[in-house]
Each structure stands twice: as C-alpha cells, then as structure tokens.
Amino acid sequence: MQNLANRTIFHLDMDAFFAAVEQLDFPQYRGKPVIVGADPLGGKGRGVVSTASYEARKFGIHSAMPISQAYRSCPTGIFVRPRGHRYLEISEQIMRLLYDFTPLIAPISIDEAFMDLTGSLKLLGDARTIAIKIKERIKTEIGLTASIGIAPNMFIAKIASDLQKPDGLVIVEPGNEKEFLAPLAISKMWGIGKKTEPLFQRRGIFTIGQLASMTVDELVKLFGKVGMDYWYLANGIDSRPVETGEERKSISKEITFFEDTDDCQKLELVLFEIAEILGKSLREKKLKARTITLKIRLADFSTSTRRKSLTNFTDNSEEIRNTGLALFRHFNCGEMKVRLIGLGVSQFDEASGEQLAFFDKTKPQSRNIDSLIDLVEDRFGKGMIKKATLIRSNPVDE
Numbered sequence: 201m202q203n204l205a206n207r208t209i210f211h212l213d214m215d216a217f218f219a220a221v222e223q224l225d226f227p228q229y230r231g232k233p234v235i236v237g238a239d240p241l242g243g244k245g246r247g248v249v250s251t252a253s254y255e256a257r258k259f260g261i262h263s264a265m266p267i268s269q270a271y272r273s274c275p276t277g278i279f280v281r282p283r284g285h286r287y288l289e290i291s292e293q294i295m296r297l298l299y300d301f302t303p304l305i306a307p308i309s310i311d312e313a314f315m316d317l318t319g320s321l322k323l324l325g326d327a328r329t330i331a332i333k334i335k336e337r338i339k340t341e342i343g344l345t346a347s348i349g350i351a352p353n354m355f356i357a358k359i360a361s362d363l364q365k366p367d368g369l370v371i372v373e374p375g376n377e378k379e380f381l382a383p384l385a386i387s388k389m390w391g392i393g394k395k396t397e398p399l400f401q402r403r404g405i406f407t408i409g410q411l412a413s414m415t416v417d418e419l420v421k422l423f424g425k426v427g428m429d430y431w432y433l434a435n436g437i438d439s440r441p442v443e444t445g446e447e448r449k450s451i452s453k454e455i456t457f458f459e460d461t462d463d464c465q466k467l468e469l470v471l472f473e474i475a476e477i478l479g480k481s482l483r484e485k486k487l488k489a490r491t492i493t494l495k496i497r498l499a500d501f502s503t504s505t506r507r508k509s510l511t512n513f514t515d516n517s518e519e520i521r522n523t524g525l526a527l528f529r530h531f532n533c534g535e536m537k538v539r540l541i542g543l544g545v546s547q548f549d550e551a552s553g554e555q556l557a558f559f560d561k562t563k564p565q566s567r568n569i570d571s572l573i574d575l576v577e578d579r580f581g582k583g584m585i586k587k588a589t590l591i592r593s594n595p596v597d598e
C-alpha cells in the first residue's frame with residue numbers, strides 16, 4: 201500500500217477540451233465562440249451544450265446549458281456536433297504522454313486525470329517544474345492547454361486545477377490545506393450540490409472554512425454518515441490513493457522461450473511455475489480470481505488464448521495450475537512449436553483485496569472507524585474513480 205502521508209498529487213484537466221480540439225483541427229474557429237453539443241436547429245434544438253470555448257463563455261454559455269438557450273445567447277456562434285472518436289484519440293495521446301512522468305495515473309474522464317507524482321520528484325525535479333514540463337509538452341506536442349492543480353491529496357488537487365483556468369497552475373503546499381479551502385464556497389465541496397447547499401446556507405454556512413468548524417456530531421446529525429465525509433474533506437483530509445485500476449483487471453505472467461519448443465513436459469513445467477507465481481501474487485494482494493486464461497504463441501507468431509471460469513474464487517496455486525494444465529492439454533498446437541506460453545488470472549472477487557480507506561484512519565479518534573470503513577465501502581468501493589466516470593454519461597466537460 202502506498203504511503204499516504206506527504207504525497208504530491210496532480211489533477212490535470214484539459215481546458216474546454218472538446219471546443220479546444222475543434223479549434224485545433226479547424227483554425228478558422230480559433231478566437232471565436234465555439235459551442236460543441238446538440239444541433240441548435242435555429243433555436244428550436246433540444247439537448248445541451250457539451251463544451252463551450254472560452255470565447256463562447258463570455259456570452260454566458262456553459263456546459264449542460266440547453267442548446268436552444270445557448271443559441272439565443274450567441275446566434276452567430278459556431279455550433280458543432282461532438283466528434284467523440286477524435287476527442288478520444290487526443291485523450292489517448294495526452295494520457296500516453298502523462299505516463300512519462302509517473303505510472304500512477306487515474307484517468308477520471310476523457311480529459312481529466314489524477315496523478316501521484318510522489319515517487320517521481322527525486323528523478324524529475326520539484327512539483328512545479330514537473331507541472332510546467334507536462335503543460336509545455338501538451339502544448340507543443342498536441343497543441344492544447346491544460347490546467348493543473350497540485351496538492352497533498354486528490355480532493356484539494358481537483359479544486360486547485362479549476363481555480364486558474366485556462367492554462368492554470370495552482371499549488372497547495374502541505375500544511376496549507378485548511379487555509380486554502382477556508383474561503384471557498386461550499387459548492388466546491390465533493391457531494392455538495394444544489395440540494396445540499398441550501399441546507400448549509402440556512403444555517404449560515406457559506407464557506408468551506410465555516411463547514412470545517414462544525415463538529416462531526418453536528419454534521420452527522422444533519423446529514424447522516426455523509427456528514428463525516430464533509431467534515432474530513434472540509435478539514436483538508438482525504439487519504440484516497442490514486443488507484444490506476446489496472447492492477448485489478450488481471451494478473452498474468454508469460455514466458456518466451458529462447459528456442460521454440462514442442463516439449464510438453466517442459467511446457468507443463470513452465471505452467472507449474474507460472475501458476476505458483478500467480479497464486480503467490482494473489483495472496484499477497486489479498487485477491488481472489490475466478491477466471492484462468494492460458495495464452496500460447498506458436499512459432500508462426502499466431503497467438504491464442506483459452507479461458508475457463510471456475511465456480512469459485514481462488515488464490516490457490518494448485519487450482520490455478522490444474523485449470524491451466526487442463527486448458528493446455530485441450531489445446532491443439534498441431535505440428536507447430538510453442539514460442540511463448542503464459543497464464544493469467546482475472547475477474548477478481550469484489551469483496552477481496554486490501555481495503556483502502558477513504559480517510560486517514562488515525563484522525564480524528566478511532567471511534568466510528570468501523571462504520572466509517574463500511575461507509576466508504578458502501579459508497580465508494582474500490583472502483584470509486586471509475587464510478588465517477590460512469591455517472592458522467594453525458595459528455596459534459598469544463
């Protein structure tokens with residue numbers, strides 16, 4: 201598990217992404233109000249704005265606004281339909297570039313990602329230097345601007361990236377978390393929206409600083425368990441790690457032979473060893489998997505996979521080995537020699553795995569920790585970041 205103290209977390213958010221891509225691809229759109237979204241149909245269109253360029257925002261147009269309203273605000277604007285495949289293509293270029301700086305990246309939408317740079321500082325320089333480098337590379341290699349927020353945790357990094365858009369860079373030093381948050385409106389808080397905001401305002405709570413000075417008891421009385429989330433976040437505490445998610449999809453190991461082989465005994469021996477490694481790896485990660493996949497590449501480079509799902513979840517090397525061997529024995533290599541062989545395990549038990557606490561368990565008192573962990577599992581689970589992406593089913597971007 202990562203050390204959650206003294207982290208350097210980046211939140212990178214592309215500026216008016218869809219509109220910026222349109223302006224990149226169509227130079228005639230540059231410097232003009234570009235509105236990506238539904239067809240306005242001369243003001244009669246239904247649907248909403250996905251993204252408005254900064255020029256369009258001057259007309260009061262923003263994401264999620266009805267397209268008809270946007271049209272009335274700026275009838276001379278350039279209204280275009282989203283070109284999803286193109287945005288995805290550029291998104292992938294950006295994400296690829298980010299991996300040059302750290303492997304710990306959690307993309308949370310097409311144009312946004314959290315990055316944990318803690319382990320990169322020694323090698324790449326201080327946080328500001330790295331952020332400037334990332335922004336420069338996105339600018340020169342892709343032609344777009346990004347805003348970056350840097351903080352000791354994800355909650356604050358995300359708020360920070362939004363404060364100086366476009367082309368922003370906001371750094372919140374460790375120790376300044378509360379001070380940074382205090383003057384901000386409570387609507388900046390995770391989970392506080394149009395419904396919850398008035399409940400606070402009625403009590404004279406308008407800023408995060410005011411919220412932070414409420415007691416946990418008071419907040420829990422008012423909002424139930426989620427009140428505790430508010431308290432932690434408002435006080436600048438957020439221990440969620442940047443989870444890449446990748447390590448959870450599957451674990452696999454494969455071996456390429458120096459010389460192609462059709463020696464079945466040798467191949468089975470290799471599968472034995474791989475099953476042992478996979479079982480150990482699962483047990484270390486406290487994971488159990490249900491699906492075993494065999495991968496074979498033959499001398500002609502043709503690659504096949506065979507998989508079998510068990511009725512139970514397992515971290516048992518023997519079970520993995522037996523399943524892998526059964527798959528192998530059913531596989532017909534023909535006359536061909538084997539170049540590569542491997543096994544993978546996937547489909548992990550949702551309930552297994554090391555539980556990652558949403559908040560630092562040591563603060564405040566450990567009372568209610570059990571229920572806090574339950575709450576975290578209930579509400580966010582391990583796939584919290586992915587769920588957040590799914591919620592944004594409508595491509596709305598800021």
Ligand SMILES: [Mg+2]
Pocket residue numbers: 213214215216217311312597598
């Ligand atoms: Mg954005």
